Amino acid sequence: MTVTIKDVAKRAGVSPSTVSRVISNHPRISEETSLRVRKVMDEIGYHPNMMAKSLVSRTTSTIAVILPRPADELFQNLFFSEVIRGIVTQSTRSGYDLLMATGTTEREELETVTRLVRGRRVDGILLLYSRANDPVIAMLKEADFPFAIIGRNEDYPDILTIDNDNVQASYDATRHLISQGHERIGFVSGPPNLIVSRDRLAGYTKAVREARLPVRSDWIVEGEFLQESGYRAMSLLMGLPERPTALVVVDDVVTFGILCGLVELGYSVPKDIALVSFNNIVFSELATPPISSIDIGIYQLGYTASQELIRFIQHEHPSHALRHIIPHRLVVRESSLRRS
Amino acid sequence: MTVTIKDVAKRAGVSPSTVSRVISNHPRISEETSLRVRKVMDEIGYHPNMMAKSLVSRTTSTIAVILPRPADELFQNLFFSEVIRGIVTQSTRSGYDLLMATGTTEREELETVTRLVRGRRVDGILLLYSRANDPVIAMLKEADFPFAIIGRNEDYPDILTIDNDNVQASYDATRHLISQGHERIGFVSGPPNLIVSRDRLAGYTKAVREARLPVRSDWIVEGEFLQESGYRAMSLLMGLPERPTALVVVDDVVTFGILCGLVELGYSVPKDIALVSFNNIVFSELATPPISSIDIGIYQLGYTASQELIRFIQHEHPSHALRHIIPHRLVVRESSLRRS
DNA sequence: CTGAAAGCGCTTACAG
DNA sequence: CTGAAAGCGCTTACAG
Structure with missing residues (x-):
């Protein structure tokens, strides 16, 4: 046949x-x-026949991207399609197929990746999340298998990572608020165990300190990457006797929650409180008022990750850098402009 | 080793x-x-070793999902992550891996799918779009290869499809506006060559006719699944000497464009114009005012598509239905409620 | 420049 | 219940 x-x-x-x-x-x-x-x-x-070819050549021309489990980091949904589009575009261009995999539990996740790696199903692995003490990363290191992660990982210094400079990005966002004349600036963060939350908090703190403005712990609120979290943070902050006049918010979706809450309570943005956020998802522009946001180059993050992983696979010993930083850019919109 | x-x-x-x-x-x-x-x-x-196993067993335990080309149907981005999550969850559960592929041109797309099919790279193909006269579908039919499509296709009656009842959904949306007392209802559509646009238009027309209300061609505007399109449609409609008091809009993103435009011009929703839309993406709820939308069960669409495709692959001759309809549900929010 | 042969890691009739 | 043998469709030294 x-x-x-x-x-x-x-x-x-x-x-x-x-x-x-x-x-x-x-x-x-x-x-x-x-x-x-x-x-x-x-x-x-x-x-x-690709299978026959793979069997003898011991290569598959395929990379796998591992999605975060539904439970965590649901926020990824927002940039999910953008990252994937970046990855699939670049991998196709390089002649690689893209396999998607995930697991519902940590154990299942590890099993899946192990099966792909040991079963010689793919040539490389791309992790779409960055957790501390990840057994998947430990296994990949142990097996000496090519992989890259989108995000930063502090456990291993020598792994291929593609990330933003989140400290600098957050510094820029905060500086912008300061330049608009704000002196009472708060920070709404994400889950404290995520490195991205920590980095953005660090950038904020740095900028505020540098400007000799107060860093107040009651103006720093942690939460999830969910709108409900934003709503809650807003309630907390607006209930304080001394309130900030501006907020740096770790993620656009959280900002949506804040915005809804403020509107409900009859506050006005940016007059009563100014907002700057991260990710610059499509809907930031469509909010009322439009939200100022740091564009982190989501597509680029995916594109570069795929490119670097494949490069790594093809040259056994990579001569180039292991850490890649995708540039960011502040997009100023109405939510952070001080009306004169 | x-x-x-x-x-x-x-x-x-x-x-x-x-x-x-x-x-x-x-x-x-x-x-x-x-x-x-x-x-x-x-x-x-x-x-x-999966490759060795595949070679001899002539199966791969893998299905491929073909993404729409970036150029068309960009709107898919919005439900993209949801569909994919449905697909990946179900395929993982069934023990299948998921390959993602795409092409930048129609020719490239056809080549990619051909390579996967003829190279025995996968056991089945899932098309994430529905176009008329698609050479990819023709090739798959010709090769007698298992595949399914999300959406409807009129060219072939006997292919596996997973879709909503878009006529009924649009009928329901329109009926809702009528029940709110509206008698002058317009329709903002998507690209006329897409079946989903046509179906939704048909449902709207049916409801309006049935209620003996006017179906006016100047109240029916076509466009893309983009906010700019909504903006343009809004300008057009609001510039008419006789304006509708309510609109059924083919997609939430388009509604965002309409909403922005209306706000700019100083109109108020739903007082001046009521809106009902489709897809019920997360941000419908977050808009000001929150948008009434038909929830089309995007995750379910993906989950079922994967399930039916794999079932098809496993039983050579499927005893069950070829056409699958995912139920929809109107979620009423402020944008369509007549204030008394 | 080209061919015969061995082998990649598995499965599956066939035989016992 | 288990083994020896052939074969899935390709690649790649080795030899000429």
Whole structure:
């Protein structure tokens, strides 16, 4: 039924070895033979069996991206499609297929990745999350298998990472509020165990300190990457006897929650409270008022991650850097402008 | 280096055939042997080579999902992550891996799918879009390869499809506006070549006709699934000498554009114009005012599509239905409520 | 420049 | 219940 290399060989009057060499553009094959073989391949509709090729070559031309478990980091949904689009675009361009995998529990996740790695199912792994003490990362290191992570990881200094400079980004956001004349600036953070939360908090603190403004612990609220979290943070902050006049918010979705709450309570943005946020998702622009946000280059993050992972796979010993920083950019909109 | 079935066999004192049978739970293997072999597998860390297995079994335990090209149907981004999550959850649960592929041009798209199909890279294909006269579908039919499409396709009656009843959904949305006392209802549509646009228009028309209200062509505007489109539609409609008092809008993102435009021009929703939309994306709830929307069960769409495709793959001749309808549900919010 | 042969790691009739 | 053998479709030294 299926057309194999043998069928091509027979029809072209050569050996299977020769056909194989034609396919892989072996240099020592005559132009003439090559042309004849290619013609036959077209005629009888030959397509190489990827599985057979993989088995003998020990490569798969496939990378796997591991999604965060639904339970955690649901916020990823927001940039999920953008990162994936970046990854799939670049991997396709490099001739690699993309496998998506996930697990519902930590154990399942580890099992899945182990199966892919040990079963030689893929050539590299891309982790779409960054947790501390991750057994998956430990396993990948142990197996000496090519992988990259989007985000930063403090446990290992020598792994391939693609990330933003979140400290600097948050510093920039805070500086912007200061330049608008704010002196009482709060910070609404995400889960404290995530590195991204910590980095953004650090940048905020740095900017506030530098400007000799107060860093007050009651103006720093932790939560999840959910709108409900924003709502709660807002209630807390607005209930204080001394309130901030501006907030740096760790994620656009959280800002949405804050905004809704403020509107409900009859406050006005940016007059009563100014907001700057992160990620610059499409809807930041569509909010009322439009939200100022740090664009972190989500697509770029995915594109670069795929590129660097594949580069790593192809040159056994990577000569280039392990840590890659995607530039960010503050997009100023109405939510942070001081009305004069 | 890698542990193979032979290593296990040697260590367990059996033949490779026996090990293979243990792995596949062959019934005629003694409990004792099975246990011994499994123990050895654990001890030396055996993981089956998926490629070798695929080569001989002619199955891959993998399905591919084909993304719409960036150029078209960008709106898919919005439900993209939800559909994918549904698909990946279900396929993982069924023991299938998920491959993602796409192409930048129609030709590239066809080539990619052909390579996957003819190269026996996957066991089934899931198309995430529904176009008329699609050469990819023609090829899949011709090759008699298992595939399913999310959406409806009129070219072939006998293919596996997973869709909403968009006519009914739109009918329901329109009825809701009528029940709120509206008699002048317009429709903002998507690209006319997409079946989803046509179906939703049909449902709207049906409801309006049935209520003996006017169906006016100047109240029906076509566009893209983009906010800019909504903005433009709004300008057009509000510039009419006789304006509608309510709109059914084909997609939430378009509604965002409409809403922004209305706010800019000083109109109020729902007082001046009521809105009902489709998809019920997270941000519908967060808009000011919150947008009434038809929840089309995006996750469910993906979950069911994966389930039916895999079922199809596993039973050569499917005894069950080919067309699957995911139920929808109107979520009423402020944007469509008539203030009394 | 090309071919015959061995082998990648598994499965599966066939035979016992 | 288990083993020896053939084979899935390819690649790649080795030899010429």
